[in-house]
Amino acid sequence: MQEQFLADKAFEPFLAKLIAAGPVVGPVGKRSQFVFAPLRSPAEARLDYDVTILPPKKLFFPPAQDLVRFDGDKVEGCIEPVAMVVFGVHPYDVKALDMTDLLFKERNEDRNYLAHREAATLVAMTPQKASSRAFWGSIGTGVEPKGHDALLTKVPGGWIYEARTPKGTALLKHGDFASATKEQSSAARKAGLDAGRKCSANLKHPAAAVAHRMKTVFKDEKLWNGLAEDCFSCGSCNTVCPTCYCFDVQDRWNLDQKSGTRTRYWDACLAEDFSKVTLGANASENFRETKGERFRHRFMRKASYLNEKLGGPACVGCGRCSAACTADIADPVRVIDTIMGRPS
Structure with missing residues:
Protein backbone atom coordinates (compact mmCIF):
# COMPACT_ATOMS: atom_id res chain seq x y z
CA MET A 1 0.00 0.00 0.00
CA CYS A 199 23.60 5.10 18.88
CA SER A 200 26.80 6.13 20.61
CA ALA A 201 27.79 2.50 21.32
CA ASN A 202 28.77 0.18 18.49
CA LEU A 203 29.35 -3.54 18.16
CA LYS A 204 32.45 -3.79 15.99
CA HIS A 205 32.46 -7.52 15.28
CA PRO A 206 30.32 -9.55 12.81
CA ALA A 207 27.78 -11.84 14.46
CA ALA A 208 29.20 -14.99 12.84
CA ALA A 209 32.70 -14.21 14.09
CA VAL A 210 31.40 -13.58 17.60
CA ALA A 211 29.41 -16.84 17.60
CA HIS A 212 32.49 -18.81 16.56
CA ARG A 213 34.72 -17.06 19.09
CA MET A 214 32.26 -17.75 21.90
CA LYS A 215 32.62 -21.47 21.29
CA THR A 216 36.43 -21.33 21.34
CA VAL A 217 36.51 -19.60 24.75
CA PHE A 218 33.76 -21.73 26.30
CA LYS A 219 36.19 -23.60 28.58
CA ASP A 220 38.20 -20.51 29.55
CA GLU A 221 37.17 -20.45 33.22
CA LYS A 222 39.56 -17.62 34.04
CA LEU A 223 37.89 -15.41 31.43
CA TRP A 224 34.32 -16.10 32.54
CA ASN A 225 35.05 -15.94 36.26
CA GLY A 226 36.80 -12.63 35.71
CA LEU A 227 33.90 -11.17 33.73
CA ALA A 228 31.41 -12.31 36.39
CA GLU A 229 33.50 -11.47 39.45
CA ASP A 230 31.27 -8.57 40.54
CA CYS A 231 27.95 -10.22 39.56
CA PHE A 232 25.29 -10.20 42.29
CA SER A 233 23.31 -13.00 40.56
CA CYS A 234 20.26 -10.74 40.79
CA GLY A 235 18.95 -11.43 37.28
CA SER A 236 18.23 -7.78 36.46
CA CYS A 237 19.76 -8.25 33.01
CA ASN A 238 17.37 -11.13 32.33
CA THR A 239 14.36 -9.24 33.65
CA VAL A 240 14.70 -6.30 31.26
CA CYS A 241 15.84 -8.30 28.23
CA PRO A 242 13.35 -8.31 25.32
CA THR A 243 14.45 -11.76 24.11
CA CYS A 244 14.69 -13.68 27.40
CA TYR A 245 11.78 -16.09 27.65
CA CYS A 246 12.54 -18.52 30.50
CA PHE A 247 9.83 -18.97 33.10
CA ASP A 248 8.96 -20.91 36.23
CA VAL A 249 5.53 -22.50 36.78
CA GLN A 250 3.89 -22.63 40.20
CA ASP A 251 0.52 -23.84 41.45
CA ARG A 252 -1.24 -21.49 43.86
CA TRP A 253 -3.76 -23.45 45.93
CA ASN A 254 -6.89 -22.03 47.49
CA LEU A 255 -7.77 -22.74 51.12
CA ASP A 256 -10.06 -25.64 50.14
CA GLN A 257 -6.94 -27.48 48.88
CA LYS A 258 -8.92 -28.61 45.84
CA SER A 259 -8.86 -25.57 43.58
CA GLY A 260 -6.30 -23.05 42.50
CA THR A 261 -4.42 -21.45 39.64
CA ARG A 262 -1.33 -22.49 37.73
CA THR A 263 0.77 -19.39 37.08
CA ARG A 264 4.03 -18.82 35.27
CA TYR A 265 6.57 -16.23 36.34
CA TRP A 266 9.59 -14.81 34.59
CA ASP A 267 12.76 -16.58 35.62
CA ALA A 268 16.42 -15.58 35.30
CA CYS A 269 19.35 -17.80 34.34
CA LEU A 270 21.71 -15.49 36.27
CA ALA A 271 19.90 -16.28 39.52
CA GLU A 272 21.62 -18.92 41.63
CA ASP A 273 18.49 -21.05 42.07
CA PHE A 274 17.71 -21.20 38.34
CA SER A 275 19.92 -24.22 37.72
CA LYS A 276 19.35 -25.95 41.05
CA VAL A 277 17.57 -29.31 40.85
CA THR A 278 16.48 -31.76 43.50
CA LEU A 279 18.17 -35.12 43.96
CA GLY A 280 15.80 -36.49 46.54
CA ALA A 281 14.19 -35.53 49.81
CA ASN A 282 17.16 -33.69 51.28
CA ALA A 283 19.63 -33.25 48.44
CA SER A 284 20.06 -30.91 45.49
CA GLU A 285 22.53 -30.17 42.72
CA ASN A 286 23.33 -26.91 40.95
CA PHE A 287 24.58 -27.61 37.44
CA ARG A 288 25.74 -23.98 37.04
CA GLU A 289 27.06 -23.40 40.51
CA THR A 290 29.45 -20.51 39.89
CA LYS A 291 28.75 -16.97 38.76
CA GLY A 292 31.12 -17.49 35.85
CA GLU A 293 29.13 -20.47 34.57
CA ARG A 294 25.87 -18.55 34.74
CA PHE A 295 27.38 -15.45 33.12
CA ARG A 296 28.81 -17.61 30.34
CA HIS A 297 25.46 -19.29 29.75
CA ARG A 298 23.68 -15.96 29.28
CA PHE A 299 26.19 -14.72 26.73
CA MET A 300 26.33 -18.05 24.92
CA ARG A 301 22.53 -17.87 24.58
CA LYS A 302 22.62 -14.32 23.27
CA ALA A 303 25.58 -14.57 20.92
CA SER A 304 25.95 -18.20 19.87
CA TYR A 305 23.46 -20.93 20.83
CA LEU A 306 20.37 -19.46 19.13
CA ASN A 307 22.03 -17.88 16.08
CA GLU A 308 21.19 -20.66 13.65
CA LYS A 309 17.57 -20.87 14.77
CA LEU A 310 17.00 -17.10 14.75
CA GLY A 311 19.19 -16.17 11.80
CA GLY A 312 21.39 -14.00 14.00
CA PRO A 313 22.18 -13.20 17.63
CA ALA A 314 19.45 -13.31 20.27
CA CYS A 315 20.29 -9.72 21.15
CA VAL A 316 18.77 -6.62 19.57
CA GLY A 317 21.13 -4.01 21.01
CA CYS A 318 18.58 -2.17 23.16
CA GLY A 319 21.10 -1.68 26.00
CA ARG A 320 18.59 -2.39 28.76
CA CYS A 321 20.74 -5.07 30.39
CA SER A 322 23.76 -2.84 30.83
CA ALA A 323 21.58 0.00 32.16
CA ALA A 324 19.90 -2.30 34.70
CA CYS A 325 23.08 -4.00 35.93
CA THR A 326 23.96 -2.79 39.44
CA ALA A 327 27.57 -3.91 39.06
CA ASP A 328 27.84 -2.48 35.52
CA ILE A 329 29.28 -5.69 34.05
CA ALA A 330 26.48 -6.73 31.66
CA ASP A 331 27.26 -4.42 28.72
CA PRO A 332 27.30 -6.76 25.68
CA VAL A 333 29.58 -4.44 23.69
CA ARG A 334 32.19 -4.40 26.44
CA VAL A 335 31.93 -8.14 27.12
CA ILE A 336 32.18 -9.09 23.44
CA ASP A 337 35.12 -6.71 22.90
CA THR A 338 36.89 -8.47 25.78
CA ILE A 339 36.13 -11.92 24.38
CA MET A 340 37.16 -11.02 20.84
CA GLY A 341 40.43 -9.59 22.14
CA ARG A 342 41.26 -12.73 24.09
CA PRO A 343 44.41 -14.52 22.78
CA SER A 344 43.59 -17.74 20.92
Missing part, protein backbone atom coordinates in the same frame (compact mmCIF):
# COMPACT_ATOMS: atom_id res chain seq x y z
CA GLN A 2 1.17 3.54 -0.76
CA GLU A 3 2.64 5.40 2.19
CA GLN A 4 0.32 7.91 3.81
CA PHE A 5 1.12 11.35 5.23
CA LEU A 6 -0.40 12.73 8.43
CA ALA A 7 0.17 16.41 9.14
CA ASP A 8 1.41 17.41 12.60
CA LYS A 9 -1.86 19.19 13.38
CA ALA A 10 -3.82 16.02 12.54
CA PHE A 11 -1.69 13.67 14.63
CA GLU A 12 -3.25 14.34 18.04
CA PRO A 13 -6.84 13.90 16.73
CA PHE A 14 -5.73 10.61 15.10
CA LEU A 15 -4.30 9.27 18.34
CA ALA A 16 -7.33 10.52 20.29
CA LYS A 17 -9.66 8.55 18.01
CA LEU A 18 -7.52 5.43 18.41
CA ILE A 19 -7.73 5.75 22.19
CA ALA A 20 -11.49 6.27 22.04
CA ALA A 21 -11.92 3.20 19.82
CA GLY A 22 -10.19 0.78 22.18
CA PRO A 23 -7.22 0.15 24.43
CA VAL A 24 -4.01 1.80 23.22
CA VAL A 25 -0.69 1.18 24.93
CA GLY A 26 2.23 3.48 24.24
CA PRO A 27 5.38 5.00 25.72
CA VAL A 28 4.77 7.32 28.68
CA GLY A 29 7.10 9.10 31.06
CA LYS A 30 7.87 7.61 34.47
CA ARG A 31 10.07 9.95 36.46
CA SER A 32 13.17 10.30 34.27
CA GLN A 33 12.49 7.11 32.30
CA PHE A 34 9.81 5.60 30.08
CA VAL A 35 7.41 2.66 30.21
CA PHE A 36 4.73 1.14 27.99
CA ALA A 37 1.38 1.86 29.62
CA PRO A 38 -2.27 2.44 28.63
CA LEU A 39 -2.77 5.87 27.07
CA ARG A 40 -5.64 7.94 28.44
CA SER A 41 -4.96 10.92 26.18
CA PRO A 42 -2.59 11.82 23.32
CA ALA A 43 -0.73 14.20 25.64
CA GLU A 44 0.58 11.24 27.64
CA ALA A 45 2.39 9.69 24.66
CA ARG A 46 6.15 10.32 24.70
CA LEU A 47 7.12 9.47 21.16
CA ASP A 48 10.51 11.10 21.73
CA TYR A 49 11.53 8.34 24.16
CA ASP A 50 14.88 6.60 23.88
CA VAL A 51 14.11 3.22 25.49
CA THR A 52 11.54 1.87 27.95
CA ILE A 53 12.42 0.19 31.25
CA LEU A 54 10.75 -3.07 30.22
CA PRO A 55 10.19 -4.14 26.61
CA PRO A 56 6.70 -4.49 25.08
CA LYS A 57 7.16 -8.24 25.50
CA LYS A 58 5.57 -7.73 28.93
CA LEU A 59 2.20 -7.07 27.24
CA PHE A 60 2.05 -10.55 25.71
CA PHE A 61 4.25 -12.49 28.13
CA PRO A 62 3.74 -10.66 31.45
CA PRO A 63 5.96 -11.14 34.53
CA ALA A 64 3.15 -13.22 36.08
CA GLN A 65 0.59 -14.94 33.85
CA ASP A 66 -2.20 -17.32 34.85
CA LEU A 67 -2.19 -20.39 32.61
CA VAL A 68 -5.06 -22.54 33.91
CA ARG A 69 -7.55 -22.64 36.76
CA PHE A 70 -8.38 -25.98 38.33
CA ASP A 71 -11.02 -27.31 40.71
CA GLY A 72 -10.70 -31.00 41.40
CA ASP A 73 -10.79 -32.70 38.01
CA LYS A 74 -12.04 -29.59 36.21
CA VAL A 75 -9.45 -27.51 34.35
CA GLU A 76 -10.04 -24.37 32.28
CA GLY A 77 -7.63 -22.15 30.41
CA CYS A 78 -6.98 -18.52 31.29
CA ILE A 79 -6.44 -17.17 27.79
CA GLU A 80 -8.14 -13.77 27.71
CA PRO A 81 -6.50 -11.75 24.91
CA VAL A 82 -7.21 -8.04 24.53
CA ALA A 83 -7.50 -6.44 21.08
CA MET A 84 -5.23 -3.51 21.87
CA VAL A 85 -3.09 -1.21 19.75
CA VAL A 86 0.54 -1.07 20.84
CA PHE A 87 1.75 2.29 19.59
CA GLY A 88 5.25 3.64 19.04
CA VAL A 89 7.33 0.46 19.32
CA HIS A 90 10.93 0.89 18.21
CA PRO A 91 12.21 -1.53 15.53
CA TYR A 92 14.65 -3.30 17.86
CA ASP A 93 11.73 -4.25 20.12
CA VAL A 94 9.73 -5.42 17.10
CA LYS A 95 12.70 -7.58 16.13
CA ALA A 96 12.74 -9.01 19.66
CA LEU A 97 9.04 -9.87 19.33
CA ASP A 98 9.80 -11.55 15.99
CA MET A 99 12.25 -13.78 17.84
CA THR A 100 9.87 -14.46 20.72
CA ASP A 101 7.07 -15.28 18.25
CA LEU A 102 9.30 -17.89 16.62
CA LEU A 103 10.41 -19.41 19.91
CA PHE A 104 6.85 -19.66 21.23
CA LYS A 105 5.56 -21.13 17.94
CA GLU A 106 8.05 -23.96 17.55
CA ARG A 107 7.23 -27.46 18.76
CA ASN A 108 4.31 -27.04 21.18
CA GLU A 109 2.69 -23.69 20.41
CA ASP A 110 2.29 -21.45 23.43
CA ARG A 111 -1.28 -20.25 22.99
CA ASN A 112 -1.14 -18.06 26.10
CA TYR A 113 1.49 -15.91 24.41
CA LEU A 114 0.36 -16.23 20.80
CA ALA A 115 -3.28 -15.38 21.50
CA HIS A 116 -2.24 -12.05 22.99
CA ARG A 117 0.15 -11.32 20.12
CA GLU A 118 -2.43 -12.15 17.46
CA ALA A 119 -5.06 -9.93 19.09
CA ALA A 120 -2.79 -6.88 19.14
CA THR A 121 -2.06 -4.34 16.41
CA LEU A 122 1.57 -3.26 16.51
CA VAL A 123 2.45 0.23 15.26
CA ALA A 124 6.21 0.55 15.05
CA MET A 125 7.99 3.90 15.04
CA THR A 126 11.37 4.95 13.72
CA PRO A 127 13.38 6.06 16.78
CA GLN A 128 13.97 9.76 17.25
CA LYS A 129 16.50 9.15 20.03
CA ALA A 130 18.76 6.36 21.27
CA SER A 131 19.76 5.63 24.85
CA SER A 132 23.40 6.02 25.86
CA ARG A 133 23.76 2.23 26.16
CA ALA A 134 22.03 1.32 22.89
CA PHE A 135 23.92 -0.31 20.02
CA TRP A 136 21.02 -1.44 17.82
CA GLY A 137 22.44 0.64 14.98
CA SER A 138 25.39 -1.74 14.63
CA ILE A 139 23.57 -5.04 15.15
CA GLY A 140 21.13 -4.68 12.26
CA THR A 141 17.86 -4.60 14.18
CA GLY A 142 16.89 -1.12 13.02
CA VAL A 143 15.97 -2.29 9.53
CA GLU A 144 15.09 -6.01 9.73
CA PRO A 145 11.89 -6.38 11.80
CA LYS A 146 8.78 -7.88 10.23
CA GLY A 147 6.25 -8.36 13.02
CA HIS A 148 4.64 -4.91 12.98
CA ASP A 149 1.38 -3.96 11.31
CA ALA A 150 2.40 -0.40 10.47
CA LEU A 151 5.45 1.86 10.61
CA LEU A 152 5.32 5.49 11.68
CA THR A 153 8.18 7.88 10.87
CA LYS A 154 8.56 11.57 11.75
CA VAL A 155 9.30 13.80 8.77
CA PRO A 156 9.22 17.59 8.38
CA GLY A 157 5.65 18.81 8.86
CA GLY A 158 4.14 15.50 9.89
CA TRP A 159 4.40 11.74 9.89
CA ILE A 160 4.66 8.99 7.29
CA TYR A 161 2.42 6.00 8.00
CA GLU A 162 3.19 2.78 6.16
CA ALA A 163 0.61 0.01 6.63
CA ARG A 164 2.15 -3.47 6.45
CA THR A 165 -0.92 -5.65 7.17
CA PRO A 166 -4.71 -5.40 6.98
CA LYS A 167 -4.72 -4.53 10.70
CA GLY A 168 -2.40 -1.63 10.01
CA THR A 169 -4.57 -0.48 7.11
CA ALA A 170 -7.67 -0.57 9.31
CA LEU A 171 -6.26 2.19 11.52
CA LEU A 172 -6.22 4.68 8.65
CA LYS A 173 -9.95 5.36 9.10
CA HIS A 174 -9.18 7.14 12.36
CA GLY A 175 -6.98 9.83 10.80
CA ASP A 176 -6.97 12.54 8.16
CA PHE A 177 -4.37 10.91 5.91
CA ALA A 178 -3.27 11.85 2.41
CA SER A 179 -1.05 10.02 -0.05
CA ALA A 180 2.59 10.79 0.67
CA THR A 181 4.61 12.67 -1.93
CA LYS A 182 7.88 11.28 -3.27
CA GLU A 183 9.76 13.84 -1.20
CA GLN A 184 7.94 12.84 2.00
CA SER A 185 8.52 9.13 1.37
CA SER A 186 12.18 9.81 0.63
CA ALA A 187 12.50 11.75 3.89
CA ALA A 188 11.03 8.80 5.80
CA ARG A 189 13.46 6.34 4.24
CA LYS A 190 16.37 8.63 5.06
CA ALA A 191 15.17 8.94 8.66
CA GLY A 192 15.09 5.16 8.93
CA LEU A 193 18.60 4.78 7.56
CA ASP A 194 19.93 7.59 9.74
CA ALA A 195 18.33 6.27 12.93
CA GLY A 196 21.14 3.82 13.66
CA ARG A 197 23.67 6.63 13.73
CA LYS A 198 22.01 7.94 16.88
